[in-house]
Amino acid sequence: MKRYALPATTLMLLTLLVALPLLFIFLQALFPALGEGSLRGILSAFPATLQDPRLPTLLFGTLSSGVGVAAMSLLIGVPLGALRAQMPPPAARLWDILFLIPFLTPPYISALSWMLALQENGYLQQLTGLETNNILFSRIGMVLVMTFNIFPVVYFAVSRSMLAGGQRLADVARVHGATPWRAFWHITLPMSLPALVAGALLAFTLAVEEYGVPAAIGSRAGVSVLTVAIEEKLADWPIDLSGASILSLLLMLMALAAFMLQRRLTGQQDVTVITGKPMPQQHVGGGRWRIPLLLIFSAVALITLVLPIASMMITAFLATLSGGLHLSQLTLRHFSALFAWRGEALSALGTSLSLALGAAIITGFLGLLIAWMVAEKKVRGVASIDALALLPAALPGVVIGVGLILLWNRPFWPISPYNSGLILLLSYCCLFLPWPVRYVSSALKQLGATLAPAARVHGASASQALRLIILPLVFPSLLASMMMVFAVASRELVTSLLLAPAGTQTVSIFIWRQFEQGSVGQGMAMACLAMAISLSVMLLALALLTRSTR
Template sequence: MKPVVVDNNRIFRRVGVILALFLLTISIGVPLLLIFWQSVYPDGQWDWMAPIRTITGQHLSGVLLNSVWLGICVVAVTTLLALPLAWMMAKTRMGQHRWVDVILMIPFMTPPYIGSMGWILFMQKGGYLQQWVPSAASWSELFFSFWGMVLIMSLHLFPFLYLLLRDAIIRIGGNLEEAGAVHGGRAGYRFRRIILPLLLSSYGMGIMLVFVKTIAEFGTPATFGRKIGYYVMTSEIHKYISSWPIDFGKATSLASVLLSVCLVMWYMQSAMSRKFTYRLVGGKGQRSKRYSLRGGAGWLCGLYLALLLILSVGIPYFSIIAASTMKLRGSGLSFDNLTLDHYRELLSWGSVSMKAIGNSLGLSLAASTVAVIIGTGFALTIGKSSSFMQRVIDLFSLLPNTVPGIVMVVGLILFWNSPWMPFTLYNSYGMVVLTYVVLFLPYTVQYVKSSFTQIDGTLFQAGQVFGGKPLYILRRILLPLIIPGMLAGWMMTFTIATRELVGSLLILPPSMQTSATYIFAQFEQGQVSLGMAMAVVTVGMTVLMLLGIEVLNSKRKWNAS
C-alpha cells in the first residue's frame, strides 16, 4: 500500500477559509441581512413594499432625493477640483514637490464635522471673514446654502479622487500621447480620446468612494445641513434611533434603501471597471511625458494649487485654532482676546474632557490592534484570490468600505441586541471596539494583502528546502516582509477610529464619551472654544503618534539596511 501523504498547507488553508467566512458572516453578513429582514418583516408580517411605503408615506422621499442629489453634486465638484490637480502633479514639474501630497492628506485626517464647524465660524454673520472684510455679508448669505454644503464636503473628499487619478495618469506612458501627436491629434483631442478612456476605471472607483462617503456622512449634515435646513438619510436614521420615540422599523427601512443605493452604485462601478480596464504596465517599461510650465501657464497652475490649499486646509484650521484661543467670541480677533485657558480646562486631570480623550485613545488602540490581527489573517487567507472562496472573502472584507457606516452600525445593533442571542455586547465597551473593527477592517486587509501579494513564493520554498518549519518561516520570512503593510493598516485604523462620530453617538454607553462626541456635544451646547480646543488636541495627538511610528519604522529600515 502507498503511504497517505497529508498536505498540511492545504489543511491550514481550508481551516483559514472556513474561519474567515464564519467571522465575516457573523460580523458583516448577518447584520446587513437583519436590516433587510427588519425592514420587510415589520410587526411579524411579510411586507416587501414596507421600505418604499416608509419612504413615500412619511414624506421621506425628498430626504432620499436630497442624499442622492448631494452625492451627485459632490462627485461633480470633486472631479473639477481633483482632475486638474492630478494632471499637474503627474504631467508637470510640480510633481517633484512631494510635500503637496502630505499637506493634501490633512483634510482626510480632519474629521468632516470639525472642518464644517471651521467653515461655519469663518463665514457666519459676524464671523472671521466679516471681521476682516465687513462688506462680505452677502458672501455669507450665498455660502449658507446647498452649494456651500457641497463645497465643504468636496474640499474634504477630493484628496481621495486626486490620488487615484494622479497614479492612473502616471501609469499612462508618454508613447501613447506621442503616437496621437504624430497622427495629427491636438492636445485637447489627445486628452479626450487617449487619456480620459484610460482613466475611466480609476475614476469609477474614485467617484464610487466619494459618492458612498458623501451619502454616508453624518457630521457635516448634522452641523451645516441642519443650519440651512437640508436633511439627508443619515440624519433621519440617527433621529429615529437616538430620539424618543425610538422607531427601529423606520430606521431599518431607511437603512435598507440607503444600502440598496450604494449597492447599485457599486454595481455600476464594477461594470465600468470591467469595460474600461486596460493593461498599461508591460515588460518594456514606459516613459511618462512631462510638460513644461512657462509664463502664464505656470502662474495659473501655482495659483490653482495655492487656492486649493487655502480652501481645504488654511481656512478650516485657522478658524479652529482661532476659536480655541479666544476669551470671548463676541470680542473678535485681537491679541488681547487670546488665551490658553480652554486648553488648561480641557487638559485638567480628572475632567470630563480628559476622560473622553482617554476613552478615544483606549478604544482606538484596542480596535486597531484587533483589526490588524484579524485583517492579517484574512489577507493571508485571501492571498492572490485564485479560488472562488478567496474572492468571496475578499468581497465580504471590502463591504464595510462600500456600505454607509450608519447602516453598518444599525445592523450591528440589531444583531448584538437580539433577544435570541445567548449574550449581548450592546451598551458595552466591547461593542464599541467591535464596531470600530468592523467599520475599518477593509483598510488593514487591503494594506496587508498588497504587501503579501508582492512576495515571491520562491522565498517560502527556499525556507522549506533548508528545513524551515511553518512557524519558523512565518516568523523569519513572512512577518518581516508584511510588517510595513500591517503597520500602515494599524495607523489608518487608529487615525480614523479616533475621529469616528456616528458609530460613537449610537453605541457608546450613556456615561461614556469620546473626543468626537465631546466635540459634537460642546458645539451643540454653545461651548465652541472647548470643542475646537479638543479638536486641536485630538488631531495633534494623532499626528504626533503617526510621526513617532514613522520615525521608528524609518529606524527599522535603516538598521535592516
C-alpha cells in the same frame, strides 16, 4: 482538520462582525415585532416607511448631495490631477501631502470650522464685512463643504493614472503633428477615463454615507438626507427600529451600487505598455507656467486646507466668540481645561485612544490572516472570506451602527457587548477592517510566489512560513495600515453617537456635545488636539508605506 481550522475561525469572526449585523437589519425590516420575539406582521413596516411623505425628500437630498459632490470633485480634482501629472508644480510631493490632509480631516470638524468662519458675525464677516451665512446654510454650501474634504480622491485617481500611463504614446502623437492639447484630449485623458470615473463614483459613495456635514449644516439649510433620518429614528421618541432598518437598506443599496460600479471600472482599467516594460515618467515641466501653477495650487490649498484649519485654531485660542477677533481675546484656558484632572475631555481622549489602539491591533491581525489566505487560494470559502472582509468599505457607518444595535440589543443573548465600550470596539473593527486587508494584499502581490512554497518544501509549516517569512516582508505595510486605522478610529463620529453607552464619551462625541452646549472654544481645542494626533500618525503611516514600496 487543522488545515480548515483557521479559515473556519476567520469566517466565523467575519460572520459575527459583518454578516450578522446586516442580517438583523434585513430581519428587523421584514419583521417589525422581532424585538418582542415574534415574526408577526411580516413586511407591515414597509408601506408606512415607503409612503412617508418625507421619503422622496430624503432620497432627493441624499442623491443630489452625492451627485453634487461628485461633480464638484471632478471640477476641482481633474484639472489639478492633470496638471500634477503633465506639468508638475514645484515641490509636487508636498502638494500631494497638503491635498491629502483635507481628506484625512474629519468632515464634521471641517463643517464646524466653516460654520464659525462663514456664519452670521463669523470671522469672515468680522474681517471683511461680507455676509455669507445664506450661502453656507444652503444645499450648495453643504455640497461645497463636503467637496473640500472629498475632492482629493479624484485628484489622486487622475494624477496617479496619468503618471502610470506615461507620456510615450502622447509623445508619439506629437511627433506625428498633434498639438499638446490634442494629444492630451485624444490619448492621455481617454487612458485615464476609468480611473476618473471610479474616483467620481467613490466621491459619490463617500458623500451619500456622510453624517457630520449634513447634520451640522444641512439641518439648518433645510436639506434632509438618509443618514440623519436614520439617526433620528433611533434617537428620537418613539424609536422606529423597522423604519431605521428600511432606510438603512435603501442607503446601503445606493452605496453598494456605486461601490460595485467603481470596483468594476477599476478592475477593468488597462493601460497598454507597448514594450513590455514600465514606461518612464517624462513630464513636460512647468517652465513659464511655474508661477500660474503655484497660484492655482495655492488657491485650492488656501480654500480647502488653510481656511478651515485657521478657523478651528482661532476658535480654540479665543476666550469668547462674542468678544470678536482681538489680541486681548487670546487665551490658553480652553486647552488647560482639556487636561483638568478627572475632566471629561481627558476621559474622552483616553477612551478614544484605547478603542482606536484595540481596533488597530484586531483589524491588523485579522487583516493579515485574511489577505494571506486570499493570496494562497488553497482553502475553501476564500471567496466568501474576501467578500465579507471588503464589504464594510461599501457600507455607511450609520448602517453598521444600526446593524450592531439590532444584533446585540436582544434579550436572548446571555452575554452582550451592547451598552459597553466593547460595542464601540466592534463597530470600529467592522468599519476599518478593509484597510489592513487592502494594504497587506497589495504588499503580498509584490512578493514572489515561491517564498512560502520554498519554506514548506524545507519542512516549515504554513504558520511558520507566515510568521517567519511573509510577516517580516509585509510588516511595513501592515504597520502603516494599523496606524491609519488608529488615526481614523480615534475620531470616528456616527457609530460613536449611535452606540456609546450612557456616560461614555469619545473625542468625536465630546466635540459634538460641546458645540450643542455652546462651549465652542473647548470643543475646538479638543479638535486641534485630535487633529494633531491623527495627522501625525497618518503622515508617519504614509511615510512607512512610501518607504516599503521603494
